[in-house]
Amino acid sequence: MTLSTVNPDFWKGRRVLLTGHSGFKGAWAALWLCRMGAEVTGVSLPPEGNFSLYDSIKDQLTLNSNFIDIRDAEKLNAVVKKSNPEIILHMAAQALVRRSYREPVNTYETNVMGTANLLEAMRDLAELKAALIITSDKVYRNNEDGHAFRETDPLGGDDPYSASKAACEITTASFAKSFFNDKGIPIATARAGNVIGGGDFSEDRLIPDIWRAAREGESVTLRYPGATRPWQHVLESVSGYLVYLQALAGDDGAHLPKSLNFGPQGGEVVTVGEIALEVQKAFGIDSNWSLVNSAQPPEKSYLALDASLAHKALGWQSKWAPSETLTKTVEWYKAFSETPDIYSFTLSQIDEYEDIS
Template sequence: MRVLITGLSGFAGKHLIEFLASGGTHEFLGIDLACSAGSLEIGDCKLTEEKADLLDRNKIEKIISEFKPEQIYHLAAQSSVSRSWKDPINTFSTNVFGGINILESAKSSVPDARILVICTAEEYGEIEDGRAIKETDKIHPENPYAISKSAMDFTSMVYHRAYGLNIMVSRSFNHIGPGQSEGFVCSDFARQIALIEAGKQEPEVMVGNLDSGRDFLDVRDVARAYWHIMNKGRAGQVYNVCSGKPVKISRLLEILLSLSRVSGIKVKKDMDKFRPIDIQTVFGDNTRLVSGTGWKAEYSLKRSLKDALDYWRENVEGPSVGKSC
């Protein structure tokens, strides 16, 4: 099986390739701006990495026409909500026009390939009655990132209907777990606590809005969900990838502080961490994913947070508090 993954070096991409490689013999091609070109073996699988900008249509067409993937996982995106407010033009270009280049190239070279386009629960906006969001609910994107992903979501379905491409879309809720970069709430809290434990930050955690509720799912369960959708999902269908229950941001922090090796850590608000518009509560209904593909989550919230904290304990950098470099 020839499998193409965009966004290979990203948070979900790394876990996806690890999961896919454990399940059989495949030939993988990963596209990413952060990749260094080359090949390596992962178990019985061959992985070739190609550095490429999704906005370089000629290069994307060449890669896909030569590799001829049977499956395409399109994960690459500018996925930070806060960054999207600061740079909406780049966010829209990468997430929409970059994605269209993938679909156009697939249409020309591999029209029978199965394609999973990763979109986001941010598209939904806020559901007023606070219920679990279904795929059939109307979308109301309220930030530049969500708007860009809504555009790609609709574009994907148009390409399915107009050209018969075997496209499925995931609307993924919040991922957590080991390996996530800074700029996302769980990873941000875990990194700060790891810095405090290492004596590299004063014993206080800087936070934004702790009152909002989100649907958090371990990234390893997310990777498994993507495989289930790709192999058992129905073309032209949208799937929520979520846990099915909301968790307050304050609860995440509470669990992480309970796992800390340092007691008495203070919590301090940082207004720079607040968004111009913040939705109060968002959580999804995963019935379609579970019943349609047989997927189910395996990781508990506490396990995910512990693994995220352990990751940062091994990867924090910086001078100790009160000491020179």
């Protein structure tokens, strides 16, 4: 099968509503879409912390940025109606597992009711062609039996984040069947693997934690070094989302699967400890990691995705092996510390990715 790729001609001049545009994945998506000439309206909370990819590139982005909370239905509805999008990519979320233990109600309100607010605002859009709601690889009922999850596996989730994303899946499917299917407007969900790449500065995430430790000359501590995850570069997941939306908005969009996994080829998984050692080496950190010695909220030790349906339905598959993913990630953080023009460097990584056939 010929691999499907992101098509700039499809996106040029296309009105796109992108929620979560100031986040890690959202900023990469915003940059890629603006580069292709899409008319992007962003909806998000302001970036957190001292560093963010969005803040580093925002002056070069040609988008209409709106900092509002998706839990505010009235404000969200006003932006959706005014932008009148043809395509919607919904990435705004409370996306941190450990924060979900501290703030469970906020997590449910954002991930479930925030999504419901968006779906409700979409109902009267006259020119909407397709919408993609981004959830998580953690939406599946995970009994840790060692198999890579497929789209037909039962939904579940023990921690508040995972459960809220599974509930988001059910909410989206309900709205689609109740209000959009009869109009011929495909509404779908996407479940990506553990995404890494330059520009992630979030709390309690592996690569940002190692980067901060390298900057501050501190040792790296891990919570669950033996846990396996389906690691993939941010450009893999974003490319999957864009290819999926291209297909959903096409003539055969109504016949496509309404949920797809996007993960590394063959369901590859690597442990947290293995990733940490490779990234430490790349950052020039000599010390080994150490184990956090305090009690931690529980997390699943095994997680893998089967992305074969995305290949079958879309002709999509990941391009970068884990080693290349780590190389590109570390190169970005080094450039962030050394290069004044991180916007151009980030674009160059998109160019590299697009050039792979």
